[in-house]
Amino acid sequence: MAGTGTAHLRDRDDIVLRVEGLVVEFPLEKGQKVHAVSGISFDIAKGETLGLVGESGCGKSTTGRAIMQAPRPTSGKIIFDEKDLSSLSADELRRSRTKLQMIYQDPISSLNPRRRVKDIVAEGLSIWEGKDSSDPRVDQMLAEVGLDPERAGSRRPHEMSGGQCQRVSIARSLIMRPEVLICDEPVSALDVSVQAQILNLLEDLKAEFDLTMVFIAHDLAVVKNISDRVAVMYLGKICEVAPSDQLYAGPAHPYTAALLASIPEPDPDAKHSDAGLVGELPSPVNPPSGCRFRTRCPRAADLCAAEEPQMREVAQGQFVACHFPLVGDQAPEGDRQLASAPA
Ligand SMILES: Nc1ncnc2c1ncn2[C@@H]1O[C@H](COP(=O)(O)OP(=O)(O)OP(=O)(O)O)[C@@H](O)[C@H]1O
Numbered sequence: 001m002a003g004t005g006t007a008h009l010r011d012r013d014d015i016v017l018r019v020e021g022l023v024v025e026f027p028l029e030k031g032q033k034v035h036a037v038s039g040i041s042f043d044i045a046k047g048e049t050l051g052l053v054g055e056s057g058c059g060k061s062t063t064g065r066a067i068m069q070a071p072r073p074t075s076g077k078i079i080f081d082e083k084d085l086s087s088l089s090a091d092e093l094r095r096s097r098t099k100l101q102m103i104y105q106d107p108i109s110s111l112n113p114r115r116r117v118k119d120i121v122a123e124g125l126s127i128w129e130g131k132d133s134s135d136p137r138v139d140q141m142l143a144e145v146g147l148d149p150e151r152a153g154s155r156r157p158h159e160m161s162g163g164q165c166q167r168v169s170i171a172r173s174l175i176m177r178p179e180v181l182i183c184d185e186p187v188s189a190l191d192v193s194v195q196a197q198i199l200n201l202l203e204d205l206k207a208e209f210d211l212t213m214v215f216i217a218h219d220l221a222v223v224k225n226i227s228d229r230v231a232v233m234y235l236g237k238i239c240e241v242a243p244s245d246q247l248y249a250g251p252a253h254p255y256t257a258a259l260l261a262s263i264p265e266p267d268p269d270a271k272h273s274d275a276g277l278v279g280e281l282p283s284p285v286n287p288p289s290g291c292r293f294r295t296r297c298p299r300a301a302d303l304c305a306a307e308e309p310q311m312r313e314v315a316q317g318q319f320v321a322c323h324f325p326l327v328g329d330q331a332p333e334g335d336r337q338l339a340s341a342p343a
Helices: 060-067 090-097 117-121 123-129 136-144 162-174 192-209 244-249 254-261 302-306
Strands: 015-027 033-045 049-053 075-080 100-103 180-184 212-217 229-234 237-243 312-315 318-320
Touching (some): 015 060, 015 212, 033 237, 090 100, 117 136, 117 162, 237 244
Parallel strands (some): 049 229, 100 180, 180 212
Antiparallel strands (some): 015 033
């Protein structure tokens, strides 16, 4: 499948969520637009956790939100439950949303400050089944996320810690028994001591509730243990997708290598590049031609400015969009002509 932009979409019969050619643009004044997500494709099999990583501003949250259809994609398909969510009416979409839930980075502001925890957790039951917080599933769900229903149930979000609020937000998302949970940086706003607790909780709940997950993070270290596969995003594009162990042991894209090199205490056995990440993320209003990473890439050559690299498989299950990957059939050094003025 080399040479196609969607090589990492797999022919499996257990694919739960498939994103095809997703584009999200935000219009600005004077006809300009933010190219937040520029044609990305990936799929997730049942029970799988896909980590979605990249620097701040590369389009991770927009991808998560566009899967939920808020905002609606500019183009592309989100196939879930055999339907393209992008083509559903608002009413049809609401029904799908019970099976597709998202939790957010800032748990406190994502919860209604005026409502009691039990009522927040009961929201789905109240909308879809006309039930209220006296339904036994509310207390059960609070206990599942490690909160005492008696003590925590009548509090309001501002009376709780960030970690407790994230537990409430997880309970609210899971009460309708979704198939897919999109976690948008669920631990980055929390104290380091609490982060591991929430990650462990998500792993336990994933097994118990038979969940399929997208786990968004800006830090490769956070997604390492929780992800089966990892997709790396750079400036609105996916530059590499690989099984987690493979990606950490031998990154194929120079950007993945740079992200790994910037983790404070990398695995001493991993074959990491020496190159950390230099320079700023270019503006998504005017992204570089060709490969979007070329302006910061130590391996950039003229070809990288002239031609956008297509996604191709360089090792079993490891797909990379790079003209000169670190793994696989990279061109010999002598064949590369370094770009003189990347811009
Ligand atoms: N509603 C919006 N209007 C205009 N631009 C937006 C909007 N939402 C996001 N963007 C821009 O789209 C780009 C991608 O943003 P996004 O939040 O998806 O990135 P991210 O990788 O999730 O970063 P972070 O980790 O900081 O949330 C950024 O340049 C951002 O400023």
